[in-house]
Amino acid sequence: MSEAIYAELKDNPAYVRRTERARQNKALSRSTPMGSVAAARSLGGSRSEMAAELLAEDDLAVGHFGTVYYKPATVAGIALQLEPLQPSIGTAVHGLDLAEHLDLDDPDPNAELVVFLRALWLQRRVLAFRGQDHLSREQMVQFARHFGEVGAQYGERKHMPNSPHVLGHQIKVPGIPDMLLLPSDEAAPSAASGWHADATWQQRPPMASMLMCREAPPIGGDTCFCDCYGMWEGLPLETKQRVAALTAVHVGGLGHQMDSKTPTAVHPVPRTHPETGRTTLYVQQGFVRKFADEHDVPEDEARKLLLQMKFQEGRPEYTCRLRWAPGTIALWDNRAVLHTASADFWPHRRTMERLTILDFDEARRTPYYAPSGETAE
Numbered sequence: 001m002s003e004a005i006y007a008e009l010k011d012n013p014a015y016v017r018r019t020e021r022a023r024q025n026k027a028l029s030r031s032t033p034m035g036s037v038a039a040a041r042s043l044g045g046s047r048s049e050m051a052a053e054l055l056a057e058d059d060l061a062v063g064h065f066g067t068v069y070y071k072p073a074t075v076a077g078i079a080l081q082l083e084p085l086q087p088s089i090g091t092a093v094h095g096l097d098l099a100e101h102l103d104l105d106d107p108d109p110n111a112e113l114v115v116f117l118r119a120l121w122l123q124r125r126v127l128a129f130r131g132q133d134h135l136s137r138e139q140m141v142q143f144a145r146h147f148g149e150v151g152a153q154y155g156e157r158k159h160m161p162n163s164p165h166v167l168g169h170q171i172k173v174p175g176i177p178d179m180l181l182l183p184s185d186e187a188a189p190s191a192a193s194g195w196h197a198d199a200t201w202q203q204r205p206p207m208a209s210m211l212m213c214r215e216a217p218p219i220g221g222d223t224c225f226c227d228c229y230g231m232w233e234g235l236p237l238e239t240k241q242r243v244a245a246l247t248a249v250h251v252g253g254l255g256h257q258m259d260s261k262t263p264t265a266v267h268p269v270p271r272t273h274p275e276t277g278r279t280t281l282y283v284q285q286g287f288v289r290k291f292a293d294e295h296d297v298p299e300d301e302a303r304k305l306l307l308q309m310k311f312q313e314g315r316p317e318y319t320c321r322l323r324w325a326p327g328t329i330a331l332w333d334n335r336a337v338l339h340t341a342s343a344d345f346w347p348h349r350r351t352m353e354r355l356t357i358l359d360f361d362e363a364r365r366t367p368y369y370a371p372s373g374e375t376a377e
């Protein structure tokens with residue numbers, strides 16, 4: 001499957017443009033994490049020399065070591081092993097074959113299992129399922145439908161980016177236009193490096209995202225997740241009080257443009273999770289540019305507040321790190337975690353497929369803050 005993706009990329013104008021440095025045998029730009037990691041690892045030289053050096057260094061054998069702690073659980077007669085990735089967030093669910101146990105072709109799936117997985121997902125924010133590479137893309141869509149409405153590539157259907165700057169949405173997936181392909185290879189390395197929640201520049205950002213790894217580097221390319229409940233809890237009390245009534249402006253990137261317009265949305269700074277009723281910090285510096293003008297926050301104070309919030313991003317205590325392998329699926333709650341790819345795997349290939357999931361309940365899609373925890377009207 002991955003070979004076909006990269007064969008198709010050869011004629012993709014955006015891919016051809018982005019491989020210009022590779023054609024000139026120029027090293028990766030050190031202003032990107034991928035380039036700085038490669039420079040730090042390598043003795044230097046031309047791009048091809050650096051790639052050869054790193055590939056030789058990463059010529060790894062496969063081994064299985066260590067002890068794993070997990071919580072056993074039996075659900076719908078299936079023995080599961082629940083492996084926490086970190087104390088507060090992230091669980092790898094072992095023991096499931098999603099195609100078999102959720103009977104993905106059956107419109108009436110195993111309700112007990114779905115209810116269990118949703119409760120676990122709300123509690124742990126991130127679920128991972130290993131060894132699911134046998135799932136077709138159609139089956140991924142069917143699995144995602146157990147959790148919500150499968151959205152367009154960036155969530156709500158009215159926003160379809162048509163910018164020439166990003167490859168992902170320009171690669172057509174036959175029969176599945178909602179799927180976003182995220183390819184990265186030696187010539188055009190790519191990784192969403194930087195803490196963000198997906199498409200918060202939408203008025204009604206997606207509830208969840210699902211990633212399937214089809215091709216993993218032997219080392220690197222992990223995705224890290226950061227708990228937004230912890231980020232809110234960790235702010236000083238006076239900051240919480242100061243920002244409680246503020247909203248912030250979320251601005252999309254070049255690649256999210258539609259008809260040359262950059263999408264923008266204004267959302268509350270603290271957000272009430274519409275299912276748990278708990279408060280998250282809904283500011284991530286990937287897309288948030290400023291507090292809304294109507295609040296008239298003085299420039300110095302705004303800078304200080306945003307910096308305080310930025311320091312919450314990626315604190316080790318709030319994060320978990322997911323190591324990918326072909327067939328690993330991750331499902332995360334965009335309302336409760338930030339995520340970032342680790343752009344450290346060049347010159348290896350990493351090929352991912354993403355689906356975006358909207359809440360079944362349309363009334364819960366627009367972010368809001370209700371300090372007492374009551375739900376949206």
Ligand SMILES: [Fe+2]
Nearest residue numbers: 192197198339
């Ligand atoms: Fe993302």
